[in-house]
Amino acid sequence: MELQxxxxxxxxEIADIRxxxxxxxxxxxxxxxxxxxxxxxxxxxxxxxxxxxVGTGVIAYFPGKMGxxxxxxxxxMDALSVEEKNDVAFKSTHPGVMHACGHxxxxxxLLGLAxxxxxxxxxxxxxxxxxxxxxxxxPGGALPIIEEGYLKKYxxxxxxxxxxxxQIEEGKIGVRSGPMMSQTxxxxxxxxxKSGHGAMPHMGVDSVVIAAExxxxxxxxxxxxxxxLDPVVLxxxxxxxxxxxxxxxxxxxxxxxxxxxxQEVFDKIKARITDYKEGLEKIHNCxxxxxxRDMYPAVTNDEFLTSEFIKANESxxxxxxxxxxxxDFSYFQREVPGVFFFLGCRNEAENxxxxxxxxxxxxxxxxxxxxVQAYVNIxxxxxxxx
Numbered sequence: 148m149e150l151q152x153x154x155x156x157x158x159x160e161i162a163d164i165r166x167x168x169x170x171x172x173x174x175x176x177x178x179x180x181x182x183x184x185x186x187x188x189x190x191x192x193x194x195x196x197x198x199x200x201v202g203t204g205v206i207a208y209f210p211g212k213m214g215x216x217x218x219x220x221x222x223x224m225d226a227l228s229v230e231e232k233n234d235v236a237f238k239s240t241h242p243g244v245m246h247a248c249g250h251x252x253x254x255x256x257l258l259g260l261a262x263x264x265x266x267x268x269x270x271x272x273x274x275x276x277x278x279x280x281x282x283x284x285x286p287g288g289a290l291p292i293i294e295e296g297y298l299k300k301y302x303x304x305x306x307x308x309x310x311x312x313x314q315i316e317e318g319k320i321g322v323r324s325g326p327m328m329s330q331t332x333x334x335x336x337x338x339x340x341k342s343g344h345g346a347m348p349h350m351g352v353d354s355v356v357i358a359a360e361x362x363x364x365x366x367x368x369x370x371x372x373x374x375x376l377d378p379v380v381l382x383x384x385x386x387x388x389x390x391x392x393x394x395x396x397x398x399x400x401x402x403x404x405x406x407x408x409x410q411e412v413f414d415k416i417k418a419r420i421t422d423y424k425e426g427l428e429k430i431h432n433c434x435x436x437x438x439x440r441d442m443y444p445a446v447t448n449d450e451f452l453t454s455e456f457i458k459a460n461e462s463x464x465x466x467x468x469x470x471x472x473x474x475d476f477s478y479f480q481r482e483v484p485g486v487f488f489f490l491g492c493r494n495e496a497e498n499x500x501x502x503x504x505x506x507x508x509x510x511x512x513x514x515x516x517x518x519v520q521a522y523v524n525i526x527x528x529x530x531x532x533x
Contacts, residue, residue: 148318148463150516151523153266157259161519162512164188165255166237172226172244172251175282178203181224181254185279188258192265200279201291207277208301209264211531217274218531219298219306219483220522221476222257223250223283232506247508249311249492254279256309256518263523264532273531276301287443289478298482305452306485307525308476309518311510313500315491318517320460321467322488324453328446329380329406330413331473334420336361337436338427342390342397351395352433354388358399361435362386364423365403372419373412380406380471381416406471408445444477449484456486459528460521465491486525490518 150158171180182198185205189196195208203224231238231245239245246252257277264271278297282288292298298306315321338358343351362383369379381403388399407413417439424435457464467489476487492510493500501507526532 148460148517148520150520153263154516154519154523157262157519158513158516160262161255161259161515164258165251165512165515168251168254169237169246170240172239172241172246174228174244175225175284175286176202176288178224178281185254185258189261192262194261194265200297201281201288201295203281204288204292205279206297206301207261209268209271209275211271211273211275213272214274216304216531217276217302218526218529219276219278219301219303220257220260221278221280221306221308221479222253224254224279224281225250225284227284227504229504229506233509235509245506247505248284248503249508249510250283252311252510252515253309256515256522259515259519260522263519270533271531272533273529274301275526275531276303283475285442287475287478289475293478293482298479303483305529306479306483307456307522308474308479308485308487309490309521310474310487311492311514312489313493313502313508313510315465315467315489315493317491317494317499317511317514318463319465319491320463320488320517320521321465321491322448322453322456322486323467323469324448324450326408326445326447326469327467327487328469328474328477329378329408329471330410330445331442332405332413333440333442334403334405335438336401336403336424338388338399338401339434339436340395340397340431343395345393345395348395352431354396354399354433357427357431357433358386358388358401360427361401361423365420368416368419373415377412378408378469378471379412379416380404406473408469443473443475444481446474446477446487447480448486449480452484452486455528456488456525459524463517463521488521490514490521
């Protein structure tokens with residue numbers, strides 16, 4: 148993808164913005180400094196905006212000459228509870244918190260688009276909204292923004308979102324029509340047995356043995372209860388329980404996650420977990436509590452808008468396979484058609500190849516120029532700017 152000279156000129160400022168934001172990472176719904184930085188930058192551009200959106204979010208607004216359609220772009224604001232290991236001048240100044248998922252870059256690109264538009268208001272034909280959303284990493288800021296009526300307030304008709312992605316070569320764009328990222332949910336399984344002496348197992352109800360049966364059983368759900376053509380992940384990520392090596396464990400807790408692309412598959416997995424729970428309760432004369440937390444729906448890109456996005460950025464496009472990662476951008480897509488895409492940032496020559504959420508995640512800031520260019524290209528393709 149070739150960058151416009153106007154975007155090349157903006158690159159240093161976009162990089163500086165990213166570095167400022169990288170130094171002040173904040174976790175979900177605590178993005179106070181981040182919100183203030185965005186606000187001050189928008190003020191310097193003379194852009195219409197509102198802050199304190201669902202607490203710490205910001206929305207910028209560019210009215211168009213025609214004003215018949217409103218196109219939105221979204222950047223997430225929050226960081227992760229990760230201690231940064233990068234040895235860089237702009238390292239996080241907040242102990243134990245880091246922009247390890249590239250949200251600093253997402254905000255910098257959207258602020259770069261803000262400057263691009265603010266410098267040439269005469270070219271803006273349709274209304275354009277820039278949404279700086281808190282809490283993507285959880286519990287999620289997209290749904291509160293929808294529930295508080297901001298999409299309706301600005302009459303948003305279509306929406307676009309971006310994510311830096313170190314599995315794709317720097318400067319390439321990964322996208323696909325239809326399901327692209329999975330639906331996700333969490334579950335906790337609390338197995339309540341009966342404590343006893345380890346030398347007298349018949350006098351107790353062993354929660355460790357029941358947990359082992361539960362784990363083994365749940366691993367067969369994906370392979371034996373779900374159509375093999377339907378992608379699914381069921382992962383048990385944590386287990387803890389017991390008191391001593393020679394005591395029958397009274398309680399064991401299992402924690403896991405579910406990923407799928409279809410609601411009916413997601414529901415079937417939960418139903419089968421419940422079947423195993425009820426069967427083990429009868430077999431072992433115990434009680435098992437299962438707690439479900441449905442989280443983000445699947446990211447599903449609109450077919451027409453994806454084709455428009457691909458036309459606009461054809462030279463950089465890489466059609467990807469769906470991934471089992473999750474994103475609350477999906478809530479926006481339930482309300483209006485939208486496209487979510489990955490911006491490649493893998494550069495092995497410069498050692499920019501650490502995965503998202505790594506304490507060494509970093510990227511070549513030139514990559515952000517391609518993100519801003521992709522935004523500008525789709526706005527031109529959709530006739531929103533001249």
